Amino acid sequence: MLRIEFSGEELSRLRTADGPDPLWETALSLHLLQRRQVPLAYEGWKREVTTALRRAGLARAAGALTRLCPHASYFPDFLTPTSGRSGFESGLDLVLSTPRARLTAELERLHQGAHGRPPPGARLLAEGDTEALQRLGHALRRYYAVAVRPYLPVISAAAAADRSYRAEAVLSEGPAGMLRGRDNGRVPAWRTEGSTLFAPYPFERELRLEGRSLTLVPSFFCVQKPVAFADPSLPPVLVYPLTPAPGWLSPSARAEGDPRDGADRTVREKEAGSGGSGGPVAQLIGASRAQLLDTLDRPMTTSELAAALRLALSTASRHTTVLREAGLISSRRRGSAVLHSRTPLGEALLNGSTALNGPTTLSGPTALNGPTTLNGPTAAW
Known part of the structure; x- marks a missing residue:
């Protein structure tokens, strides 16, 4: 269980991100691929993406990414930078610009756990080796192109619906309404007791805000339990699950809207x-x-x-x-x-x-x- 206690000022400064974060979607979709059993709503996605990765010759790269980002109680925070929501490419630049000291600390922590053998070259990545970082960026970019970007219209629609829900809750309940859980059979409801939020979490944890603003980040590939940074010194965020609409994998649902976010489109226009x-x-x-x-x-x-x-x-x-x-x-x-x-x-x-x-x-x-x-x-x- 995750416990977050708010002061009156901290509650008034609570905010919701404009939309899903492409790097969080990438990391959490990797978690979903590693699960033997996934919720029914994601079974079709997992089959599609597994096949697409294999056909694109990306099985090895995806395997390396899953070892770096395991479905476990800990994965490195640097893979999901705090300012990556302006687009995938800008977020990736932040990942690849991670200071060496932080790379070393987080990768050492990762390999201290029982996550299997370290991936080849992990030592070079921890040392900030340029070529190792290039390979990481190359793999993340190609994985995102297969596993996340084709589904952005559906992801954006789910985030917009959730944002509307929380906006209405704020109008009727004040800032605390933003914390209202949505018990829909897939996501266990959050609950508040006074000024304290309780949310399902993989283990017992208290997140101390200490006067900082908490940002709620919706995530389509976050399943059942919210996620927060492991490092308590980072700006506090709470990544929480969205709910796929019935039939979200149908061609008509996926064709709605532009499957590219604005920042990615700007990058492509510049590149072209x-x-x-x-x-x-x-x-x-x-x-x-x-x-x-x-x-x-x-x-x-x-x-x-x-x-x-x-x-x-x-x-x-x-x-x-x-x-x-x-x-x-x-x-x-x-x-x-x-x-x-x-x-x-x-x-x-x-x-x-x-x-x-x-x-x-x-x-x-x-x-x-x-x-x-x-x-x-x-x-x-």
């Missing part, structure tokens, strides 16, 4: 060079990657590219990985840094030449299409 910005190269490989390729008039390190283009180091590193896999740049280690240079193929692409030495197309196992691409390496970290 839409809105009249960017030339053919930008439209082919994405504006950011085209700009990076154009910047490489001389060999440059990842840090130099990040500074020149005003990108996060993790973002610049991901772009160089994609361009290298496409054969557009080459990379070699120089001391502790990695030096990148354009290849003849990269030069030809920028110059619009058709006399390409090597592959004549950019199709195949290269992740040039942004977060929806499901090909490429599936190495575990």
